[in-house]
Amino acid sequence: MTLFARHALSLSAIALASLSLTACGKKEVPPVAGNEVIITIGHAAPLTGPQAHLGKDNENGAVMAIDELNSRGISIDGKKAKFVLVSEDDQADPKAGTTVAQKFVDRKVNGVIGHLNSGTTIPASRIYSEAGIPQISGSATNPTYTQQGFKTTFRVFANDIHQGQALAQFATQSLKAKTIAIVDDRTAYGQGLADEFKKAAEAAGAKVVAQEFTTDKATDFKAILTKIKASNPDILFFSAMDAQGGPALKHARELGLKATFLIGDGGCTPEFIKLAGNAADGQYCSLPGVPLEKMPGGTVFKDKYQKRYNQQIQLYAPYVYDAVLVMADAMQRANSAEPAKYLPEVGKSQYQGVTAKVVFDAKGDLAAPAVSIYQDKGGNWSYVETVGAAAAAK
Amino acid sequence: MDIFLQQIINGLVLGSIYALVALGYTMVYGILGLINFAHGEVVMIGALVSYSVMMVLVPSGLPPVLLALISVLVAAPVCMALAWAIERYAYRPLRHAPKLTPLISAIGVSILLQNLAMMIWGRGYHAFPDILPAIHFDIGGAQITLLQTVTIGLAAATMGILAWMIQRTSLGQAMRATAENPAIAELMGIPVNRIITLTFIIGAALAALAGLMVGANYSVAHYYMGFMLGLKAFTAAVLGGIGNITGAMLGGLLLGLIESLGAGYIEDLTGGILGSHYQDIFAFLVLIGVLVFRPGGLMGERVSERA
Secondary structure (H helix, E strand, O other), rough: HHHHHHHHHHHHHHHHHHHHHHHHHHOOOOOOOOOEEEEEEEEEEEEOOHHHHHHHHHHHHHHHHHHHHHOOEEOOEEEEEEEEEEEEOOOOOOOHHHHHHHHHHHOOEEEEEOOOOOOHHHHHHHHHHHOOOOEOOOOOOHHHOOOOOOOOOOEEOHHHHHHHHHHHHHHHHHHOOOEEEEEEOOOHHHHHHHHHHHHHHOOOEEEEEEEOOOOOOOOOOOOHHHHHHHHOEEEEEEEHHHHHHHHHHHHHHOOOOOEEEEEEEOOOOHHHHHHHHHHEEEEEEEEOOOOOHHHHOOOHHHHHHHHHHOOOOOHHHHHHHHHHHHHHHHHHHHEEEEEEEHHHHHHHOOEEOOOOEEEOOOOOOOOOOEEEEEEEEEEHHHHHHHEEEEHHHO | OOHHHHHHHHHHHHHHHHHHHHHHHHHHHHHHHHOOOOOHHHHHHHHHHHHHHHHHHHOOOHHHHHHHHHHHHHHHHHHEEEEEHHHOOOOOOOOOOOHHHHHHHHHHHHHHHHHHHHHHEEEEEEEEOOOOOOEEEEEOOEEEEHHHHHHHHHHHHHHHHHHHHHHOOOOHHHHHHHHHOOHHHOOOOOOHHHHHHHHOOOOHHHHHHHHHHHHHHHHHEEEOOHHOOOOOOHHHHHHHHHOOOOHHHHHHHHHHHHHHHHHHHHHOOOOOOOOOOHHHHHHHHHHHHHHOOOOOOOOOHHHHHHH
């Protein structure tokens, strides 16, 4: 039923977008004004709908980076560089995402930061790749994004492979788990994460004693939990979102299943603790990246952000901030803002950002991404340790 | 063995809830020949109203059992009023329209209620408070909580009262007469419109109770929960023979047991080829099997007469 609503929404979005497209065509911005070079950076994220708060947070990060670049007075190719951010709303919808991408290409932006969701980032990346425009995402975690063979795709965030490996490393080394049960919700996210976790856990010598499945709309998990209880695992890895994970943990305890509960970033939310209640105490979750306080420039960035926007950082703002600066850094080294000229330099980045030192591997993923583990202590997720996914990969 | 017993308990709890919701579908179908697709949404409203009432009353420090009782006493009239309004404004004007028209109206009401609930309660998932202390009983190695015992008991009692009412009271007699032939019933002096409204209202009261049970047993409530539940309960009603009260109870319990045992044993039965993600397929395979051999459902005969 929501399908119809979504359809109508995206239709109107396309209509709107095409309207603004024509509007754009009329007032063409001259790329060079006197002794100044205008560098346009496109930013795409959902700025309306249920994820609007996250999209706005990303945009704030990008705006801060752009302002800082302009205040530095960078000159490229002998001309003063003026950075301009063009922010577009992709509504977290793949169809709207490709419309936005086409719009950026038509406008001949110098680079793109985004998108926020994997679902929009992946289809849009093809359009940028064909136009040869470099793209850096600060939040899309699906591994497929950088595995399509495009030269223009980069990411300054750990992907699901890294997260699955890090969780498995934590389970087998820190928790010393020998037997593991896995439940996944059959979504691209849940299944992908579960597969990576399973591979890494088995490689580390643990035994997967039960693998069960649910859906992202399920409310009854007792049948599969009862089955899992029979195999008596040390660890239950629940690869799904908080809305399923929370109640499932509660029901697991009601059934007398005592396994330590582990969930990925989809469950690393206050919502999870609310739904699981007391059962969440002492259980673990993972988030790509490191907590703000552990980032090289985290506290400074946090203060700057709060001073400027008078609110807390939601999630990805520091990563998006770094993404913009990595892109500008590559332009400076290439001494050009032409996509074709500075693209090879993006891959060679050695940039010390606020989140980490950004070095890319051959695919455009971080060479040494970090994933952090958190534990529920008295109703709050508190930091336990950071697991280097690079170590688990070897 | 304890695992088998545990799956039976899981199935019975799930089945009791399906049965309560299925009754709402089957009673309306029996009388009007209408599949009231909005019924699942009435359950959802029941759960969310109970949730809100409990959230308001939690600071008062009353015992949780009393909270649950008060919440259902509020939720039931809300659901009954809602069902009355749905019948009065979405179905009654279409009483003599072709059969497809009220069905579309029902789907419309369902979407309307979902969006209304989304506006009132938001898109989030709400953690349902525990209404009974977490007491476990041990039966041959299987765990059954006090809540599960109460759920099964309460559902059984409600269904018993309903069956008695339909078979033994004059209201039940009037309902059966209306189901048999509305025109003749009206000629016999039965206020058909009022009987139809009452049928909707009784179904809604059961839905409110089911909503509370779903929320309490699965400890979560949200605006979309009625859709899948409604679909499953409708399946249960068809399995038992739609239009037949005993059939709905039987169908509900059976579907709950099939789902539970299906998820638990499908992997072993198929030698690991099919996993628990085929849980729903298992349930629907049984439905198809039953319908092939008994097109009217397990207890149904009336469907063929009506068709």
